Amino acid sequence: MSELRWNPLRQEWVIIATHRMNRVLHPPRDYCPLCPTLPGGFETEIPRPYFEVAVFENRYPSLHLVPPEPDVAGTELSPVAPAGGVCEVVVYTPEHEGSLATLSRDRVIQLIHVWQDRYLEISSREGIRYILIFENRGPEVGVTLSHPHGQIYAFPFIPPVPALELASARAHREKTGRCLFCDLLAEELADGRRIIMESAGWVAFVPFAARYSYEVHLYSRRCLAALTELHDGEVEELAAMLQEMVACYDGLFDAPFPYLMILHQAPVQGGDGEERGHLHFKFYSPVRDRNKLKFLAGCEQGAGTFINDAAPEKKAAELRASLEKVRRGQDSHDNR
Amino acid sequence: MSELRWNPLRQEWVIIATHRMNRVLHPPRDYCPLCPTLPGGFETEIPRPYFEVAVFENRYPSLHLVPPEPDVAGTELSPVAPAGGVCEVVVYTPEHEGSLATLSRDRVIQLIHVWQDRYLEISSREGIRYILIFENRGPEVGVTLSHPHGQIYAFPFIPPVPALELASARAHREKTGRCLFCDLLAEELADGRRIIMESAGWVAFVPFAARYSYEVHLYSRRCLAALTELHDGEVEELAAMLQEMVACYDGLFDAPFPYLMILHQAPVQGGDGEERGHLHFKFYSPVRDRNKLKFLAGCEQGAGTFINDAAPEKKAAELRASLEKVRRGQDSHDNR
Numbered sequence: 001m002s003e004l005r006w007n008p009l010r011q012e013w014v015i016i017a018t019h020r021m022n023r024v025l026h027p028p029r030d031y032c033p034l035c036p037t038l039p040g041g042f043e044t045e046i047p048r049p050y051f052e053v054a055v056f057e058n059r060y061p062s063l064h065l066v067p068p069e070p071d072v073a074g075t076e077l078s079p080v081a082p083a084g085g086v087c088e089v090v091v092y093t094p095e096h097e098g099s100l101a102t103l104s105r106d107r108v109i110q111l112i113h114v115w116q117d118r119y120l121e122i123s124s125r126e127g128i129r130y131i132l133i134f135e136n137r138g139p140e141v142g143v144t145l146s147h148p149h150g151q152i153y154a155f156p157f158i159p160p161v162p163a164l165e166l167a168s169a170r171a172h173r174e175k176t177g178r179c180l181f182c183d184l185l186a187e188e189l190a191d192g193r194r195i196i197m198e199s200a201g202w203v204a205f206v207p208f209a210a211r212y213s214y215e216v217h218l219y220s221r222r223c224l225a226a227l228t229e230l231h232d233g234e235v236e237e238l239a240a241m242l243q244e245m246v247a248c249y250d251g252l253f254d255a256p257f258p259y260l261m262i263l264h265q266a267p268v269q270g271g272d273g274e275e276r277g278h279l280h281f282k283f284y285s286p287v288r289d290r291n292k293l294k295f296l297a298g299c300e301q302g303a304g305t306f307i308n309d310a311a312p313e314k315k316a317a318e319l320r321a322s323l324e325k326v327r328r329g330q331d332s333h334d335n336r
Numbered sequence: 337m338s339e340l341r342w343n344p345l346r347q348e349w350v351i352i353a354t355h356r357m358n359r360v361l362h363p364p365r366d367y368c369p370l371c372p373t374l375p376g377g378f379e380t381e382i383p384r385p386y387f388e389v390a391v392f393e394n395r396y397p398s399l400h401l402v403p404p405e406p407d408v409a410g411t412e413l414s415p416v417a418p419a420g421g422v423c424e425v426v427v428y429t430p431e432h433e434g435s436l437a438t439l440s441r442d443r444v445i446q447l448i449h450v451w452q453d454r455y456l457e458i459s460s461r462e463g464i465r466y467i468l469i470f471e472n473r474g475p476e477v478g479v480t481l482s483h484p485h486g487q488i489y490a491f492p493f494i495p496p497v498p499a500l501e502l503a504s505a506r507a508h509r510e511k512t513g514r515c516l517f518c519d520l521l522a523e524e525l526a527d528g529r530r531i532i533m534e535s536a537g538w539v540a541f542v543p544f545a546a547r548y549s550y551e552v553h554l555y556s557r558r559c560l561a562a563l564t565e566l567h568d569g570e571v572e573e574l575a576a577m578l579q580e581m582v583a584c585y586d587g588l589f590d591a592p593f594p595y596l597m598i599l600h601q602a603p604v605q606g607g608d609g610e611e612r613g614h615l616h617f618k619f620y621s622p623v624r625d626r627n628k629l630k631f632l633a634g635c636e637q638g639a640g641t642f643i644n645d646a647a648p649e650k651k652a653a654e655l656r657a658s659l660e661k662v663r664r665g666q667d668s669h670d671n672r
Contacts, residue, residue, distance in 0.1 A: 005544055007545035009520070011504055014643075017645060075523055132634070132638055134635075136633040141633050142630075142633050143633075161638065161639055161640035180345065180413075209414060295477055301598070302598035303489065305351060306348075310354055
C-alpha cells in the first residue's frame, strides 16, 4: 500500500508507504547492498564489479514511477491521491568506507554532474513538480546503510518547506522587486560574523535565525534556479566547499558528524511568473554540542517553534576554527 | 542570552536561548529536582516535604517573564525581539516513579484543574498570545528527567503549527460556515476504522493522514475553545481517557512508550472574529514498530513531507487491541 493522504488542517500531503517497514537495517559489511557485485559474491543492488557513481530506483520507494491505486477512498475534505513520483539512490563511490569529504575532488565533480543530469531528466517527466536531492548521514538521523550515498525524491507537488520559502520570496519580490535569498545573503555578508567560508561563486554561513546549533546554508552568489546553470568553475568550487564543509563538521569533535544535506532548486514545470527560488544547500544536524543531541519535542513538534541552545555567531566561530584545523592538516599533508 | 530571531523565509520566530546548554541531564534518582525536598535531604526545585501537583517556573526557561534585551541588532528583514513569555514545569505527583497512567484518577482530575487554572491565569498576562500545555515522555524524545511531569509554554506570538491549523479552520468556516475540526471528527466517526475509544464527551482516533505510525488525536465532541469550558463529567472522562491512552501505549510492547502529548486550546487575547479552534490533544511518538523508531530526515526536514510506514487503520487496530488488554487486566484486578 502506497498513497498520498491530505491533511486539511496542516494543508499537507502525507505519504503512507507500508512496504517500507521491512527494509534492511544496518546489514553486515559483506552484505552492503550499495557495494559493487563481485564475481561469485553477494548480489548487491548494483550488478557489476565496478562503477564510479551509480544511480538506481530505491528498492523501497515512497513515491513510484507507476503508483498503485490508493487503498482507501478519500473524502472531499480529506482526499487521497496516487503516490506518484521518483525515489532514487545515488551511490557516490564503490568504496564502502568514507564520506563526501574523503572522495577525490574529481569524483565529487562527477557527482554534481550526476545531480545535474538527474534533475534535467526527471524534470522532463510528467507530473513532477519538485525534485529534492539530499543526503542523510549517520545513525543519529536514522541512516541504515553507511556506504556513502545520497537520495533523490521527486514529488508530484511542491512540498511544504520549499512552498513556504517560495511564497515568502514571491511576497518579497512583489514588495521590493528583489530576490529574498539574495537580500538575506547580502545581509549575512555585510554582518560577517556567521560566515564559514566564501569563494568566487559560493558562500557558506550559519543563518541568523538557525533552528539548529550547527545549521549551515550554502548559497550560490549568483541568483540561479538550478545546478544546471553553473559554470565549470562554480562546479569545481562547489565540490571543494561541500568536501570542506563535511571535513569541517567531522573536525569539530574528531568524529563522523551526522547531518542532513538538502539541495534546493527551482520547482519544475512551473507556470510563467512562478517563483524560482535561489540555488542553495542546507545542512541540518541534531548535534548541539559534544555528546549532546537536539530532540524535536513538544515545543518543536507541538508548536512548530524551534529552540536553539546556541548563539549562531558562536557556532560559526567553532566551525571556522574547525575548518582552519582541516586546512592546516591538508597543507601539512600536501607538504609532506 | 535569550532572544527571538525572525526567519523571513520560513516566516517563523526561532528562540535562541544559550543558557539552556548546561541544564541537568539524567540526574541520579537521589538528586531528582522534581521530588519533594525531605528534611535534611537534597534541596530540589520544590522546597517542601509533600505536595500533590506542583507548578513552578522552569529553571532553564526559553521564554522569560522579564526577558533580557536581545544581544544582537536585527534588520528590517530579520528582526529580533525579546524572548518574553512563560515556561513552567508541572509536576504530577511527589512519587518519582510512575506515569500519567499510574496516578490515581483523582490526581489526574486535579492535574486537569491545574491546567485550567494556569491557562486562565497566564491568559490574563500582557503580551501572551498562545499557551501550549504539553508532556514529553521518554529518553527517545530527549527527556532528561523521568519524574512524571509536563510543561507549559506561553508564547508572545501564535506559533506556526496552531497558526496554520487556525488559518485552515478560518478558511473552512468562511467557505462552509462550519468548524473544520468538527467536520473532521464527524468524518472519523462515520468511517470508524481509526477510532480508538469514545465517551460521551471525547473521541480518540488515529487521524486519516497521520504523520506518525502511532499518532493519536483526542477531540472533545463539543466545539470548545479551552479546558475551562468543560463540565465536571467531561473532566472526569478526559482524566480516564488520558490514563487509558497512556496505558494502551505502554501495553503495545509492554514497555514505557515514548510520546509527546500536546494540548491545543484557543489563542488568548485574540481579536473579534479570530478563529478559536477546537479543544484537542495530539499524541506523537517516534516509535513506528517494536524496536523501530522514526527519524525525521531529508524528506521530513528538507521537504516538510512526512512518510508514514504504516496504514493508520492497522495501527488503530493495534491500539484497540492493546486497550482491550489493558481493560481486561483492569477488570481482573478489580475482581480480585
